Amino acid sequence: MDVSLFPRDMFAELDRLQRQMQQAFEFSPSIRGFARGGFPALNVGSTPQSVEIYAYVPGVDPASIEVSLERGVLTVSGERASGLKGLGPKDTVHIEERFAGKFRRVVTLSDDLDPDAVEAHCKDGLLHISIKRKAAAQPRRITIQ
Amino acid sequence: MNESKLTREAPREAPALLPPVDVIEDAEGITLYADLPGVSKERLTVQVEADTLTLSGEMDLAMPQGMAATHAEVTLPGYRRVFTLSKELDAQKLSAELKNGVLKLRIGKVAHAQPRKVQIKVD
The missing domain is CATH 1.20.5 (Single alpha-helices involved in coiled-coils or other helix-helix interfaces)
Known part of the structure; x- marks a missing residue:
């Protein structure tokens, strides 16, 4: 400096x-x-064919996560159990930073998405949702005659 | 052991996310839970060197080609957090378990550090 x-x-x-x-x-x-945008943290990206959503859901059973898409609005909700349950009377909590409780995040996506072409995978606490765009909405190259 | 002693940021390394943790102590040892979503077992490192415990992990980011980020809350591809262990913790008694992106680390105390009830004699 x-x-x-x-x-x-x-x-x-x-x-x-x-x-x-x-x-x-x-x-x-x-x-x-994590502290900024609430739980779960979300990353959203787009390609010409699809919209990709990455939700960071550590410690949540993938089967208990609810994902719904309605008119371009995506909702991810569920519940995460506290890691501090079942503590004995002599146990001490030194640091408590992890999220616990019910969560719900709503994202508005573009309206050219196909609600029937949604795929969701969960691995290592990272939920990846891929939504295809409707065929008609995809960019087409127009040939000049 | 207080919080300021247990948490410490790593000096001069590539920027990484600071994962949120829970640390609970009982009579036999300490249990640490750390949120490391996106990190697989192969990319997680738990290292104890002298009295320093380092957790670090890289995310598996397989993104589709040509993807443009439109909104990002997680902006770094890895996690790191460093803790200073106190003397009564035994690095040999360490077990780690990773499930659904949560690391559970258990560190036992050395035998003589476990609490003993002192008998008070009344004359």
Whole structure:
């Protein structure tokens, strides 16, 4: 970090400082990913043929997760049991950060999706939902005559 | 053992997510649960070096080709968290279990550190 002894422009210096602060923060609190957007954390991506949703659902039995798609609105819901159940009277909880309880997340997706072409896989606590777009909505190359 | 002593971020390494954990202590040892979704058994490392316990894992990210991210809450491909163990914990008595993306780690205490009830004599 190079700070000149005599800043020529106070505002430029403040601006630079603010940017540095922002950078520093982006690596600490939001790094947890989970606390920010609730449980489960979601990543959504799209390809020309489909929409891909990744839900991070550690410790949830895949069979108990409910996934529904209705008019372009996707709902992922379920319940996660607390890991702190069944504690003895002399047990001490030192850190308690993991989510416990019922969860429900709703995502609005585009309306060109085919509700009959949904696939969901769950592996290692990562639920991957793939929804195909309707054939008519897929981009077509138009030949010029 | 207090929380500030148990948690510590790893210095100078590639940025990784800090997985949420639960740590419970009972008379015989400590149980740690860590959320590591997307990490398979092969990509998980649990390492004890002197009194430092390091958990690290890489996610299996098989994404379709040409996918553009439209919304991302998990922005890094791996997890790391470092803990300092206290003396009464025995690294030899360590067992790990990974299920549905949750790591359950059990660390036993050395025999002489387990609580003994002290008999109070009344004269």
